[in-house]
Amino acid sequence: MEFFKHWKKDLPAGLVVFLVAMPLCLGVALASEAPLMAGIIAGVIGGIVVTLTSGSALGVSGPAAGLVAIVLAAVADIGFEAFLTALVLAGLFQVALGYLRAGIIAYYFPASVIKGMLAGIGLIIILKQIPHALGYDKDFEGDLNFIQPDGETTFSAISEAMNLISPGAIVIFVVAIAILILWEMPFMKRRQVFQIIQGPLVAVVGGIIMQRLFHGGTMAVEGEHLVNLPIATSIPNFINQLNAPDFSAITSYQVWLIAGTLALVASLETLLCVEATDKLDPHKRITPTNRELKAQGLGNIVSGLVGGLPITQVIVRSSANIQSGGESRLSALFHGLLLLISVVLIPGVLNLIPYASLAAILVMVGYKLAKPAIFLEQYRRGWTAFLPFVVTIAVILLTDLLIGITVGMVVAIFFILVRHYRAPFFVHEETIGEVRHLTITLADDVSFLHKAGLSRALRNLPDYAKVTIDGRSARRIDDDVIDVLDDFLTTQKARHMEINLLGLDSESLQPLTDLPASVPSHAKAGYIPE
Secondary structure (H helix, E strand, O other): OHHHOOHHHHHHHHHHHHHHHHHHHHHHHHHOOOOHHHHHHHHHHHHHHHHHHOOOOOOOEEEOHHHHHHHHHHHHHHOHHHHHHHHHHHHHHHHHHHHOOHHHHHHHOOHHHHHHHHHHHHHHHHHHHHHHHHOOOOOOOOOOOOEOOOOOEHHHHHHHHHOOOOHHHHHHHHHHHHHHHHHHOHHHHOOHHHHHOOHHHHHHHHHHHHHHHHOOOOOOOOHHHEOOOOOOOOHHHHHHOOOOOOHHHHHOHHHHHHHHHHHHHHHHHHHHHHHHHHHHOOOOOOOOHHHHHHHHHHHHHHHHHHOOOOEEEOHHHHHHHHHOOOOOHHHHHHHHHHHHHHHHHOHHHHOOOEHHHHHHHHHHHHHHHOOHHHHHHHHHOOHHHHHHHHHHHHHHHHOOHHHHHHHHHHHHHHHHHHHHHHOOEEEEEEEEOOEEEEEEEEOOEEOHHHHHHHHHHHHOOOOOOEEEEEOOOOOEEOHHHHHHHHHHHHHOOOOOOEEEEEOEOOOOOOEOOOOOOOOOOOOEEOOOOO
């Protein structure tokens, strides 16, 4: 079957994603003050239900840290069971957005902002894992915000961790990092056995072994320093831990407001992640965004029905999937199955994993997202690419993902407006005898954004000049621009100009599209006579 074509790469990648996703699922549930099992359920549904219905080759879905504030406030206001009703409604809204083709929004995020988002998340992952590497595990896994729920910030948590260092955790972290770096070496990659046995798995197993060796000694790594997976003694016991929505709350306006908020924020985060994941995909496959919204909506409906948290596509897990060699949806599906199997069959074994081992895996993920080469590449593209890139990173580091993307978009749009202001037309000037001849060639699409630049150019034309306005390349001219041209023609007699129109109707000033386009090869874009 085509689905299992790349199983040799997908299964090891799915294992790595599982190791990354498990503590994140628990961390998001803990931060949301929801049952821990709700985080695992969301991870299972994201890995199985969403994966099977999505068109994303490498995207991985699960509970999202970006929705923690919404979930926390909602659970406090209306209770967890009523919140589940809101989640079901949110899923229905997302399905509707998919059918309304709202997924097209994903194609309007500038590349510089998306790359800034990836690099910013990479740096956040690294900074957030430093306390775990030092043995300070107060903050929940998956927190990407600058200000943490406990009042600490990203940097104050690191400072606090410096005062509470655990030698055992540091040793486990350093050994795990060494294993992961070793597995990246070319001579290791050439050996088939090391392609099957993944470095992250070896790092985790090594962490468990060291944790057991340190047990009871001065370097002990126990209690809050270990994964704390809910233990289900049997499948019926697991089922009994599930929560059902309270549909009697469906008449509450708060439920509908929360549902709408969840649907919008979850959809936006998913579309951002889809765009970022597609850019990381070595094969450059394009995810059908409308189908993705429908899949996420279905996932949230199921998650709400069985007591899970809201689901989005998540860049941390998706990037871990790509960096681990995932090739198809099988890797995401396998990670979901592993989550389900582990919580039912082997929670005791997983609860021996030190957070320091998982911190090493996430640090490597973060480094690959924010390598120095990425910064250098954006710098070489010029300030119009580099400034939105670094602004997005800075704001994400100091606030959160959505605010960072919003500010980065504003900066990118500013540069777009500047470019439109400078080059809505081409100007060519030559002097014949004592008369200055100027040709203004309008671009293909002259919009209201060009109004200011064109008005300034016409205002600065010299008196007594011969001016040709060439609209043969134009296909559409906004009414605002026509008003500017009309005002110029009205005043040209007072300036003793001779005006010639090419390809423009003399009455309406609209382009005559049946004339051949002609743009002088020597015309200089953006040149405005002063």
